[in-house]
Amino acid sequence: MGKGGGMATTAEFPALPGDAPAPAGDARDRKPYVVIGGGPAGLTAGYLLAKAGRRVIVFEADEQVGGLAKTVVDADGYRFDLGGHRFFTKATEVNDLWLEIMGDEFLMRPRMSRIFWNGKYLDYPLKGTDVIKKLGPVELFCPACRTCGRR
Numbered sequence: 001m002g003k004g005g006g007m008a009t010t011a012e013f014p015a016l017p018g019d020a021p022a023p024a025g026d027a028r029d030r031k032p033y034v035v036i037g038g039g040p041a042g043l044t045a046g047y048l049l050a051k052a053g054r055r056v057i058v059f060e061a062d063e064q065v066g067g068l069a070k071t072v073v074d075a076d077g078y079r080f081d082l083g084g085h086r087f088f089t090k091a092t093e094v095n096d097l098w099l100e101i102m103g104d105e106f107l108m109r110p111r112m113s114r115i116f117w118n119g120k121y122l123d124y125p126l127k128g129t130d131v132i133k134k135l136g137p138v139e140l141f142c143p144a145c146r147t148c149g150r151r
């Protein structure tokens with residue numbers, strides 16, 4: 001899909017089968033849609049446009065697509081995510097899209113994340129009751145306490 005050209009990459013999505021092509025004679029048939037940036041947003045836009053029967057070209061400034069969510073490979077062949085990424089959404093249509101793309105490769109994992117703040121572990125994503133209980137009203141509402149790290 002990707003074509004390296006110096007430091008830049010283009011990803012050309014052909015129209016995908018199973019979706020209605022653009023109506024014949026439609027100007028959108030002749031000119032490709034252009035997406036700037038091959039991060040998750042740009043690749044999703046490209047994918048959905050291709051599914052809608054449009055020709056799409058995604059321009060990526062880097063030599064690899066993926067944006068902040070990309071996996072890089074070091075000289076020894078080890079693979080690293082730029083940030084430890086996991087996927088979570090409450091939006092059914094977003095979840096369905098991921099399942100559609102990933103199929104059997106979509107791995108479900110229970111996971112707990114917490115923020116270590118002034119000696120306390122706060123649940124992440126933040127929960128109002130947990131934050132109030134652990135920080136208390138003084139630390140929660142006093143900006144000076146937050147910046148001076150009052151203990």
Ligand SMILES: Cc1cc2nc3c(=O)[nH]c(=O)nc-3n(C[C@H](O)[C@H](O)[C@H](O)COP(=O)(O)OP(=O)(O)OC[C@H]3O[C@@H](n4cnc5c(N)ncnc54)[C@H](O)[C@@H]3O)c2cc1C
Nearest residue numbers: 037038039040041042059060061062067068069083085086
């Ligand atoms: C450490 C870290 C951990 C994260 N963890 C999570 C997580 O667990 N779960 C989660 O959902 N999200 C996580 N995120 C956030 C997630 O990575 C971003 O929300 C997501 O990458 C945003 O996608 P994007 O396509 O909007 O932008 P980006 O990922 O920033 O992609 C933009 C792309 O556009 C390219 N570009 C920019 N300008 C041009 C140009 N002029 N021409 C061509 N190309 C251009 C860039 O090179 C880049 O590839 C994390 C982010 C970081 C940094």
